[in-house]
Amino acid sequence: MMKYEKEINKRRTFAIISHPDAGKTTLTEKLLLFGGAIQTAGAVKSNKIKKHATSDFMEIERQRGISVATSVMSFEYNDILINLLDTPGHKDFAEDTYRTLTAVDSVILVIDSVNGVEDQTRRLMEVCRMRDTPVIVFINKMDRDGKNRFDLLEEVEKELSIHLHPMTWPINSGKDFKGVYNLHDKSLVLFTANTKASDDEDVVTISDLNNTVLEDKLGDRDAETLREDVELVDGVHGPLNIENYLAGKVAPVFFGSAVNNFGVKEMLDTFITIAPAPRSRETTKRLVDVQEDKLSGFIFKIHANLDPKHRDRIAFLRICSGRFERNKYYKHVRLEKEVRFSNPYSFLARSKDVIEEAYPGDVVGLFDTGGFKIGDTLTEGENFYFTGIPSFSPEIFKEVVNKDPMKTKQLEKGLLQLTDEGVAQLFTQFGGNKKIIGCVGELQFEVIQYRLLQEYGASVEFRAQPYYKACWITSTDKKKLDDFTRFKSSNIAEDKDKHLVYLAQSEWFLNTERQNNPDIEFHFTSEIH
Ligand code: GDP
DSSP states (O other), rough: OOOHHHHHEEEEEEEEETTTTHHHHHHHHHHHHHHHSSSSSSSSOOOOOOOOTTHHHHHHHHHHHHHHHEEEEEEETTTEEEEOOOOSSSSHHHHHHHGGGOOOSEEEEETTTBSOOOOHHHHHHHHHHHHOOEEEEEEOOOOOOOOOOOHHHHHHHHHHEEEEEEEEEOOOOOOGEEEEEETTTTEEOOOOOOSSSOOOOEEEESSSTTTHHHHHHHOOOHHHHHHHHHHHHHHHHHHHHHHHHHTTTEEEEOBBBBGTBBBBHHHHHHHHHOOOOOOOBBSSSSOOOOSSOOEEEEEEEEEOOTTTTTOOOEEEEEEEEEETTTTTOEEETTTTTOOOSSSSSOOOOOOSBBBBBTTTTTTEEEEESSSOOTOOOOESSOOBBBSSEEEEEEEEEEEESOGGGGGHHHHHHHHHHHHHHTTSSSEEETSSSEEEEEEEHHHHHHHHHHHHHHHOOOOEEEOOOOOOOOEEEEOOOOHHHHHHHHHHGEEEEEEOOOOOEEEEHHHHHHHHHHHHTTTTTEEEEOOOO
């Protein structure tokens, strides 16, 4: 047995993703109840920013405060240690979510049965697709009059381009919702509204669907429909191919109602059986085997305290191999120096406290005084970076206008630090000095303006820029790339790592340039390293 095999095999690190309001918070809470991490419903606060009040900093701070406390929720269920990584609900902080997805081994996707596939669902799944992240789908709110179950599955398959594999099958929806049939262990789980986590679900084992018990429980019409549905679904799908799930090609689907704690246990039991334990990861140098003795891990999130009295930052380290130990020296690869941490922070629900050790799949909070940026790697001496931690093209671009020339130095420092934290992306116009900030949402500009003033004393305004996307450009033909950047210089910028970026005004411009310049590759994401 490998040194840490037992610890590694008992861990499952994942995130729940959804369009806002689909039921992520509610489902999280039910999972925590099952794990015994909380005792009562209502204990998990939504991390949503309720209204889009751009100058409501109290709201932003409140949200950030909650989100650090619940960034990672660790709990045990049936001897499995579950690390649930929280993702911000607000779309303006979507980049945070994308990065968190680089630190998980699988996801649970919640879909509202009434609304089906929504905007955020689509974008988040794109990120999962890029990494072939295994996905389990939970179709929520079956107690409401939702879409027809077959239509809904077809919509999800088509819109998210993933094959679905129903694990349970619903009997009606809305006020006629009677429960689900578990296709795997052939049992009927009858629906009762219930907000507590308990094992006393009304479950009837039905090994033969022709048994008239079905009529007794469901009535003639629904019993017949269920038989037909199951025959159809079983005929199409057969048993779940776990390899295909692990490869991100097939997503098992569960139907339920999170608020009623219905269908959640079926999903959780399957999750701990099939979801991947921490796996080996690719780096710029070699594949790092998760079973290696030596520590490696990367920073995927940095959380700064907005309270001026507490200027600390917490960097979130995802451990990829080896054992992390308190007070041991590790190599900070980018800074080429040895660092150690005397107060690493754990997220175990019962003991939010300093930890002595952690294993692959775990996330450790490291108090940081500005030495980290997203993508940084810790090792025991070797030099490499984990790959697949990209920046995504921002969607809103604004020029930074310095309103206080006396504070230029502070401004530059602030911009660098905030972008290291991943709050926004910074582009410098080619051949000029114009600094352009790219974000996913308006709210981020408000946060930047506020923090530059509060933390660095720099006062800025933003001037809107007419760009629609930033594409990183590369070419094997250096001359062609040089020519392009020269001809298009007003649309060219460099990102923080001096990579060339083409700022497109519109989709039409982008497509035209791509057609006219076949030797140049346009990338919609950049690997940070
Ligand atoms: P989030 O934005 O994805 O975190 O969604 P929430 O968990 O906050 O849920 C949004 C709303 O949907 C809340 O009012 C929940 O009470 C409600 N909700 C969650 N699950 C269900 C469900 O199964 N049925 C119904 N009818 N409502 C639900």
